[in-house]
Amino acid sequence: MTEKEIISGRQSNLIKKDEINFLDLLVVFLNRKRLIIMFTMGAALLSLIISLLLPNMFIATARVLPPRPPKTGLFSAITQATGAIGGLLRNMEDSTTSELYVGILKSRSVADALIEKFGLKELYNMKYMTHVYKNLEKNSDFKISRDDGIISISVMDRDPRRAAEMANYYVEMLDKKNQKVNTSEGQRKREFLDKRLEKVKKDLIDAENALREFQEKYKLFSIEEQAKVAIEGAARIKSEIIITQTELEVLKQFGTVRQNEAIMLKAKIDELQDQLEGIEVGSAKNNIDTQKENEKNSNFYIPFKEIPELGLQLTRLMREAKIQEKVFEIITTEYEMAKIEEAKDVNTIQMLDNAVPPDKKSAPRRLTIVFLSTVSALLISVSYVFFIEFLNKIRKSDPAKFQIILNSVNFSRKKNQNIK
Structure with a gap:
């Protein structure tokens, strides 16, 4: 016998075996068809009755x-x-x-x-x-x-x-x-x-007062303008000093003849030097007339060495006042809006x-309920029939094995009863 014949014979045996199994299943189904049909139809009828009893939603x-x-x-x-x-x-x-x-x-x-x-x-x-x-x-x-x-x-x-x-x-x-x-x-x-x-308002008043006190103390209002005036004043005094020194040099050529005029020019140069020093460094000699003149000029001139520091302080104070003013504006606006929101109704x-009364029900879906119940009942009944047939075959072919299965079921049942 060739290899092809052996393979062909095995395939034919498998086909016959499958046909026998299918026929066996068909025979079982036909033998129990009444049970399957009655159970399925009963479930379908019951599900139909229940679905009809359910209220429309x-x-x-x-x-x-x-x-x-x-x-x-x-x-x-x-x-x-x-x-x-x-x-x-x-x-x-x-x-x-x-x-x-x-x-x-x-x-x-x-x-x-x-x-x-x-x-x-x-x-x-x-x-x-x-x-x-x-x-x-x-x-x-x-x-x-x-x-x-x-x-x-x-x-x-x-x-x-x-x-x-x-x-x-x-x-x-x-x-x-x-x-x-x-x-x-x-x-x-x-x-x-x-x-x-309230707090922001107080902070704004404090910042404005600090700026005002600083300006009053140093007579400082515009650092750029006042620095420009101080530079122009210093230039003017320096030019006067140079002119007076020139006049003094000319008088020295006359010896003692015009000595009194020379002394007056020398005093004038010293006074101008004190004024220039007062503008540049903010200090002067202990001369009463010079101090009075410097106090008079201090209303207009800022000492050069103090310009950077005073300018920095003034900038900081003005910036703080500006910040507090801006914060005050923002908080005031937010406060007014909050009052409006609070008063709104x-x-x-x-x-x-808008929700309107629906003209079509949403539940129950009766056709779906009946269909799913019928299919479920059919599957359950078929499974039950085949399971019973399987047990009958074991009982006939192998009684000992069937007894073991039966004892296992009885044992599980007794165990459940004891638990209850």
């Missing part, structure tokens, strides 16, 4: 758009200046706001309001409030659109009109709760800004779609 949906709170202060400047990142921050805030509103809708206070208004405890015929809360939660659904943050509020109920009224009442309660939260936040913000405004929720 209707779903009404309202859609709302949470408002974007007005941006003020630093956060507004950041989001406007950062472009794409600012847009991302705004999207994150919108998402957070929608989640916050869904949290309000799921709150116990909102549930209590609906239960009281629509008499849900009596309607659901439940003794304990815990069960009423769970049933209301099961019949309510809140979804947030990822694209635009729109919140969909859906309520399922036997009465389509009541379902719409409950969905709309959810929106009404959300608006009331949000108004209350916003009013509390506005009041806290206004009180905080009120205290902050308008709707905070934008209704896109």
